[in-house]
Amino acid sequence: MKPEKLKGKVAAVIGAGKSGVAAAGLLARAEAQPFVSEFGAVTPEAAKTLRQFGVPFEEGGHSERVFEATLCIVSPGIPQRVPVICEMHARAIPVVSEIELASWFCPARVIGITGTDGKTTTATLIHRICEAEGERQRFRAFSLGNIGVPFSSKVLDMAAADIAVLELSSYQLEGCFSFRPNIAVLTNVTPDHMDRYDGSIEAYAAAKFRIHAQQGSGDTLIYNHDDPILRAHFDRQEPWSFRVVRVGLRAETLDSAHGDYVSVAKGEIVIRTSGSTERLMRVDEIMKPGFRGDHNLYNVLSSVAAAFAAGVAPETMRLVLAAFGGVEHRQEFAGNACGIDWINDSKATNVNALLQALQSVPAGMVLIAGGRDKGNDYSVIADIVREKVACIVAIGESRQKIADAFDGIVNVLPAGSLREAVELARQHARPGASVLFSPACSSFDMFRDFEDRGRQFKQLVRELT
Structure with a gap:
């Protein structure tokens, strides 16, 4: 939709979290008439921001007023099957995500990253590489989306030369219909959020694949060719209207087919494009304690592919990659206490992320x-x-x-709190071993979010020290 067509239109924003408040602010600045409806309680901070924008809101349920809208923006945490969204569809009111809304206003180049695992690390790396290149070339790079800062809150500050790096969840992509990233990255697809998708990996994957649904000539799609779901999806449906770049750990495997790729050959990262190969740097210049494992190498390869597609100079990539040490809450070394290494992997919210951590930590x-x-x-x-x-x-x-899943495999000790868990781990870990905090679950039963969970864990480790 053209932004100017929003002027004067009534828009319902369902959910008063960060993305909902940012969407309401963007609509207000576009001279639309947003109305925010929150099923629970609106936080004092959100209420203050909405009043500053002059946006009316309600809390404690959704009134009939939301159906007076000609457009609905739904927050990512709200499933499409909840009654208020079903009624929107029944009344033929278009329902879109905050990402879709912000994309209507975006003049900048967009790099979108999605996948089950590796989104945050890959998005962080791409942003840092683009940020460093921007210092040389005089453009700005924005780190937005699922990584924590809503797209809507920054989109009006962007210029055509800038780059918006968006970490995108399947929830955010569900409501995207015209969103078209210049460069799209798919890290992998493994079972996650099966409660939301009724146990269907196909439905979950379909939400992820919306990242390339509108891509066309001049756009680039980067995907992990070693991932069986992604390989089946992209190999089955060739040719595509956009450029495809594959990433994988073994260049000889990718050499067997035509096309561009970023991979590893003889310990070096190689970029293959238009039939020629460029060697970027040695893998051991990047992999180090605190940032190791094949899963992180995939993240590096995807980041290199995206940066190369965006026109970033190889020397910029080398400098940033050599200095990178990982992201907070993803296999982060939290310290040595009581002769034990403590590892904070609070970002691991599914079984595949836990598997990656288990592969990286000593037995x-x-x-x-x-x-x-x-x-x-x-x-x-x-x-x-x-x-x-x-x-x-x-x-x-x-x-x-x-406890039931690992009965007979390993001893499982229940803990009523994270503090108790840390103490039990200290008692049962032998000197010189590691304690890995890798939940494989969401944090919302006990914590505000995975960041709160990880920081509380690190604080408990500091208290042990």
Whole structure:
């Protein structure tokens, strides 16, 4: 939609979280007539911001007033099947996401990143690379979306030369219909949020694939060719109208087919484009304690592919990659206390993320896991848990499910709080071993979000020290 067509239009914003408030502010600045409706309570901070924008709002439920709108913007945490959204559809009121809304106003180049795992690390790397290049070329790079800052809150500050780096969840992409990133990155697809998608990996993947639905000539799609779901999707439907770049850990595998790729050959990252190959840098210049494992190498390869597609100079990539040490809450070294290494992997909110952490930490660890389960199947990690985990401390709503899943495989100790979990882990970890905090669940049963969860864990480790 053209932004000027929003002038004077009544728009319902469902949800008064960060994205909902930002969407309402953008609509107000576009001279639309937004109305925010929150099923729960509106926080004092959100209420203050909405009043500053002059946006009316309600809380404690959705009134008939929301259906007076000609457009509805839904917050990502609200499923499409809740009654208020079903009624919007029944009344033929268009329902879009905050990402879709902001894209109507965006003059900048857009790099969108989605996938089950690796979104935050990949988006962070791409942003830092583009930010460093921007200092040389005089443009700005914005880090937005699921990473924490709403797209709508910054889009009016952008210029055509700038780059918006958007981390995108499946929830955000559900409501995208005309959103067209110049560069799209798909890191992987493994089962996650199965509670939201009724156990259907196909429905979950379809939401992810919306990132390339509107791409066309002049756009670039980057995907992990080693991921079986992505490989089947993109190989089956060739040719595409956009440029496709594959990433993978073995260049000889990608060499067997025509096309561009970013991969590894003889310990070096290589970029293949238009039939020629450029060697960027050695892998061991990037991989280091605190940032290691194949999953992080995939993140690096995707970031290099995106930066190269955006025209970033190789020397800029080398400088940023060599200095990068990972992101907070993703296999982050939290310190050594009581002769034990403590690792904060609070960002691991699904089983595949936990699997990646288990692969990266030496055997003999104590694992702290649990939270609000999202339909997890723990059987897929049974073998590696048997091989590498000395015992599990289970927390949160899922602690009994975890105990049942690993019964007979490893000793599972229930804990009523994170503090108790840390103390139990300290008691059961042998000197020189590691304690891995990798929940494989969402945080909302006990914490504000995964960041709050991770910071509380690090504080408890500091108290041990």
